Amino acid sequence: MAVNLPLPIPANLKPVAGIELGYAEAGVRKANRKDLLVLKLAPSASVAGVFTKNRFCAAPVQVCKIHLEKLKDGSAPIRALVINTGNANAGTGDLGLANANASCAALAELLQCDASQILPFSTGVILEQLPVDRIKAGMPQAIANLKADNWYNAAEAIMTTDTQPKAASRTVTIDGKSVTLTGISKGAGMIKPNMATMLGFLAIDAKVAQPVLEQMVKEAADKSFNCITIDGDTSTNDSFILIATGAGALEVDSVASTAYAELSAAVTAISQELAQMIVRDGEGATKFMTITVEEGASADECRQIAYSIGHSPLVKTAFYASDPNLGRILAAIGYAGIDDLDVSKLNLYLDDVWVAKNGGRNPDYKEEDGQRIMKQSEITIRVRLARGTAAATIWTCDLSHDYVSINADYRS
Amino acid sequence: MAVNLPLPIPANLKPVAGIELGYAEAGVRKANRKDLLVLKLAPSASVAGVFTKNRFCAAPVQVCKIHLEKLKDGSAPIRALVINTGNANAGTGDLGLANANASCAALAELLQCDASQILPFSTGVILEQLPVDRIKAGMPQAIANLKADNWYNAAEAIMTTDTQPKAASRTVTIDGKSVTLTGISKGAGMIKPNMATMLGFLAIDAKVAQPVLEQMVKEAADKSFNCITIDGDTSTNDSFILIATGAGALEVDSVASTAYAELSAAVTAISQELAQMIVRDGEGATKFMTITVEEGASADECRQIAYSIGHSPLVKTAFYASDPNLGRILAAIGYAGIDDLDVSKLNLYLDDVWVAKNGGRNPDYKEEDGQRIMKQSEITIRVRLARGTAAATIWTCDLSHDYVSINADYRS
Structure with a gap:
């Protein structure tokens, strides 16, 4: 039972220029449910994230960190995110790492980019190997239904014990330019700061320089996803990703600018909304x-x-x-x-x-x-x-x- | 439902020479239940304890610490313990402290000793004032049924959410001299080291010098009551008290003696048994x-x-x-x-x-x-x-x- 958690209305979730979403029923753990999500980004997008501090951090988290770190060396930009539910690929050792990399390689081949341009995410049962063949087999289906107006389906595709999809969307005007922010999140147990069994993905259509975006995602997480707890269990897989597609008119290239302050405040506000939704849908929550x-x-x-x-x-x-x-x-x-x-x-x-x-x-x-x-x-x-x-x-x-x-x- | 927790058999709980126990139905919170216990000690007894580290430590814990500290200045020995259930006398401020002292004074008057020779203990609801008049009114009844062979009733009298009384008893031979150890404990929620919503009282009939007993109770607690957890909640009232009545033949006046090592091992072992009983009867425990x-x-x-x-x-x-x-x-x-x-x-x-x-x-x-x-x-x-x-x-x-x-x- 969720506490005052409004069901998101698909029509209210605004597409963010420069990002398309597609899902599949890959049968990772159970049949007939959306369990695979692909987010395809414009080449102009910058991406930054914060991740669990659990020492048993999952294989996909390790891979994400490596791929994001490479950006600092001038590596080619992140082009897609791939998310599966049903299996966390955590506590899976070297084979788990190989499977996470194999997922990236498979999607990269389909999207004609390098594996290091893919970020992988998993959530679900720990200590079991990822059924990577089923995930690979589901990718063409997810790519086939990629579209900008797919946020509601995306919110459904990343659910585990969540009772309902979590999403928020809004438009703000900064420096006279319109910015759209749309995000999704999932809980619902193992929620504690640094971080939670939570995944959060937030996209904005501004153009934000990479180091600036890295600062912005940390500020937002510290005031949102890192301020929630359900049961004190910090998961192995928590990830919060901020994507600035660069497809809109606003450009932010310094943390000292007023545009940064306004955009960061808007990002923090919607992050708080997405984080609080996780608590409102905490496992068994009534208050x-x-x-x-x-x-x-x-x-x-x-x-x-x-x-x-x-x-x-x-x-x-x-x-x-x-x-x-x-x-x-x-x-x-x-x-x-x-x-x-x-x-x-x-x-x-x-x-x-x-x-x-x-x-x-x-x-x-x-x-x-x-x-x-x-x-x-x-x-x-x-x-x-x-x-x-x-x-x-x-x-x-x-x-x-x-x-x-x-x-x-x-x-x- | 308790896990493999044998119901203590009254006849198996050996009296410890130098200590008598009496209980009353004082109606502290509910009528018709044993909720007041008095332990009367021989003048030869030494007493030492360890207490909760919760900053909101209850009024009786504060009073116990003061009365035990006075022993170091050569104050007259502890002559009795008074324990009530139904109200923790915690989060009760100055009035709570006054009420704990009033309980001690009332029992001291009945036993013709000084209030500083009484140790008070409370367990139950926090943030409500102790109904000290009802406790005082119950004391004569508890004193009237004081007897050495009352450990089972004592174990029942300190129960709160416990599903059954907890007690253990044994006899060991050290230096050719018999020592009887009998103890009781109660849980059952808010159990975490340092310490738990737990009370434990263990009596031995050896004669143990005060500083030696203080070392012994710390060693025993660190290997028993401080090694259990039910829900991670450390209570305001946890107390574990070791009483050496001095009525038996064994004397221990140095921690360097082999008698100390053997007695301390026996005390630790029975403390572990009493502590594990609390976990076995943890609230709702099935494993x-x-x-x-x-x-x-x-x-x-x-x-x-x-x-x-x-x-x-x-x-x-x-x-x-x-x-x-x-x-x-x-x-x-x-x-x-x-x-x-x-x-x-x-x-x-x-x-x-x-x-x-x-x-x-x-x-x-x-x-x-x-x-x-x-x-x-x-x-x-x-x-x-x-x-x-x-x-x-x-x-x-x-x-x-x-x-x-x-x-x-x-x-x-």
Whole structure:
């Protein structure tokens, strides 16, 4: 059950000039489902990405990093992305790496470019070899239906345990020039910053210099995909890719320009929307929670406390139950690892309700006020540390029976 | 549902000379249940403890620390422990501290000693004030039924979401002298080292010098109660107390003695049994998992990886489902935060089944072998890092539907 997650409407997803999308039913793991996606880029496109920090990073992630790194040596531009679901190609050793490279080579042959101009992505079960022959066999079908107006199908093609496709689209005007931004993402478990079992692909039709785009994707990820958590499990395959097709009128060649600032803000905003969609569709989610920690000595300690709250199974089950058992939040703050935290100065709010004051129950707090907020589907937990001026915000969801069901049954 | 947790048999729980136990139904939170326990100690007893490291440590924990610290200044010995369930007296500020002290004062008056000779313990809901009047009113009843042969009732009196009482008892012979060890513990959620929503009380009838006992309780806790995790939530109230009544024949006054080594080993062994009982009765547990990480560069990194596996909801739900989706274990190892971990040397075993070899799927691994092990109720996950000679072991359980039910319904 997703929390206030609007089903994207195909007609609202604007094509981005310079990019075409095509999908196939390749039967990677199961038959009769879209499980292969190809994104074909104009030669003018620049591409940058951020990837999981999991030491067991998947073979496709390793290949992506190598191919993107080559751009710095003046290698030919990225021409296509290939994404499969059903198999993560992670924990697969040298054969996994060879399979990821084989996928790239196969697509490169079809598109008449070099294998290093392809970026591969996989999501699904870990520790099983990629059925690369089925993926290769599906490629011609995906190429045959390549078109610019295919974002909704693309969003469907990358789903795993997601209950619905995730996509967002908008147009902004910068320096008097129109820029279209359209993106898709998928979750829905194993979500933690750096990053998640998540894939995110965002395209804009501006022309953005490679180093500038690299800065922009990092800024956007740090304020969006790196601020979400569902279960604290960081996946082996997380990737967020920003594509600037260069087919539009706007050009950005410096991070110091006002155009950069405006475009980066627009990219961050739509990235937040795509990231929050992943939380809204978190496995078994019934509540969407925003956790804000303020007045910290550093943003890092604020984030540490926010994640301690956001990962606590006891907090998450209390929210699932709409039970204002809010001492569990204090406990999670207490074990966050901030050794010199003076809890006697700490204040806790649930939306506008002041729950804990100076480390203890607020004498004016009434259980029915907490209860009223807990029944909402969207709740903000706000902590004031009274130690400084730093702050951090993350987004998460509750822990329900369905989370257990989904993850206990995932492979069956 | 507990995993292979034998119901203690009252007749098997040996009295420990120098300690009497009495309980009451004080109605702290609910009527008609044992919720107050008093342990009365001989004047010859020494007492030492380890406590939660949660910054929101509960009022009784703060009071315990102060009273135990006073022993170092030659203060009069601890004469009694008072334990209530139903309310944790945590997140309760100055009033909570006053209430914990009031409990001590009330019991001290009844036992004709000083309030600083009492150690208070509470477990239950956080952020609500302790109903200290009800606790005081229950004390005479607890004192009236004080007796040496009351360990089973004591084990019942400290239960919260535990499905059954936890107790262990044995006799060892050291230096030709018999020593009786009897202990009780309670869980069952919010279990993580340093420490857990756990209380553990272990009594021995040896005479042990105060500083020696302090060393012994730390050693035992580090190898038992600090090696268990259920949900990663470290509670505000965790306490493990070792009482040496001094009523028996054995005397230990130096950590350098062989008697110390033998007694400490016996104390550690029974502490492990009591700690593992907590995991076996973990909220909703259906599997008991031992996680051993070997060949690490340090014990700390082994523990870090073991906990990363043990806390992963995806790993825990896979075990609940008996689904050998073992890539989830690799993912948890990968995000444990060991930045220079070379996963290409890593080996993973499930009991005697070699699952991952040199970072990838072992070519000889067969899914049916993994499936066979996953169906067991007790499973060992063994990781070899090939980085050194250090090792660590922790114990944990799976994550089931019942965990969610128990924690979503806890207060209702």
